[in-house]
Amino acid sequence: MNYFISDLHLGHKNCLKFDNRPFNTIEEQDDFIIQNWNKTITNLDDVYILGDISWYDANKTIDIFSRLNGRLHLIKGNHDGKLLKNKSVRGLFIEICDYRELYIDNKTAIVLSHYPINCYKNHNHGWYHLYGHVHNSKEWELVMEMGDKVEALFPEASYNMYNVGCMMDYIGYIPRTLDEIINANK
Numbered sequence: 001m002n003y004f005i006s007d008l009h010l011g012h013k014n015c016l017k018f019d020n021r022p023f024n025t026i027e028e029q030d031d032f033i034i035q036n037w038n039k040t041i042t043n044l045d046d047v048y049i050l051g052d053i054s055w056y057d058a059n060k061t062i063d064i065f066s067r068l069n070g071r072l073h074l075i076k077g078n079h080d081g082k083l084l085k086n087k088s089v090r091g092l093f094i095e096i097c098d099y100r101e102l103y104i105d106n107k108t109a110i111v112l113s114h115y116p117i118n119c120y121k122n123h124n125h126g127w128y129h130l131y132g133h134v135h136n137s138k139e140w141e142l143v144m145e146m147g148d149k150v151e152a153l154f155p156e157a158s159y160n161m162y163n164v165g166c167m168m169d170y171i172g173y174i175p176r177t178l179d180e181i182i183n184a185n186k
Contacts, residue, residue, distance in 0.1 A: 002104060003041060003070070003175035006050035006114065006132025007077070007165040008033065010064055019135050019167040029173070033166070034067055036174045041070040046094075047175050048102070050132040050164060051077020051114030058086040065092045070175075075100055077114040077133065110178065116143045118150055120161065128160040128178065135165050 009015040010033070013026050023029035041047055047070040054061040061083055065072065074093040076084065083089045090096060100112040101121065111120045111129040120129040134140040140163055151159040162181050166173045170184030 001045045001177060002102070003045055003047045003177055004050065004112075004130050004164045004181065005047065005166050005171060005175040006130075006163075007052045007135060007167065008049065008054065009052055009079070010054040011056035011060065012054075015167075019165075021167055030064065033173050034064065038067075038069045040174050041068070043069050043071070045070045046073060047071065048073045048075060048100070048112055048130075050075045050112060050130060052079045052132065053077070054083060055079070058083060058089050062088055062092065065089075073100070075112050075114055104178070108178070116161065116163070118143065118146045118161070123150065123159060123161070124154045124156075126158060126160070128162070130162055130164045130178075130181070132163065132165045134163065136163075136167055140165075 010030050011026055015021060016023055016026065016029065021029060023032065049072060053074065072093045074096045076096060076098050084096065102110045102112055109122065109127045111117065111127060113131050115133050116131040117129060121127060123129065134143055147159055147161055162185060164171055164176070164181065170181065
């Protein structure tokens with residue numbers, strides 16, 4: 001099974017306030033993510049993390065990610081560069097890339113990027129786009145407004161663009177399947 005999540009920002013205390021995350025401490029957040037991740041994800045699952053994994057140093061990041069179930073894939077975010085200089089951090093992931101097109105069951109195609117792309121590949125041909133970066137902020141609202149305008153220009157097409165930031169209500173700090181994401185946004 002394929003799962004998706006973005007913007008974990010493990011160890012980033014300012015995100016508790018910035019995202020209005022429902023945790024008293026960063027340790028409480030990290031424990032919640034680890035426990036619920038491992039209740040949901042098996043080691044046979046693929047988890048696509050769309051950037052901004054951790055503000056901890058390499059050793060602490062390795063400690064946390066080595067305890068997470070699943071085969072981990074990283075789509076790089078704007079805050080991942082320093083950590084990814086560490087070979088052991090890079091070794092946590094099956095793949096690391098800036099952008100990925102994922103094909104499921106020869107019928108579903110998904111564009112994966114840390115950043116929202118309003119006119120993503122084949123947006124007017126039923127493809128999906130999962131992204132992060134904008135959290136649940138005013139920027140996210142702007143992305144949604146631009147999406148409404150794209151839909152107006154292409155009324156015959158479905159516009160399937162979803163923010164998978166961990167703080168989104170329908171993600172809830174747990175990796176989600178594409179079906180879960182779609183159903184939560186109906």
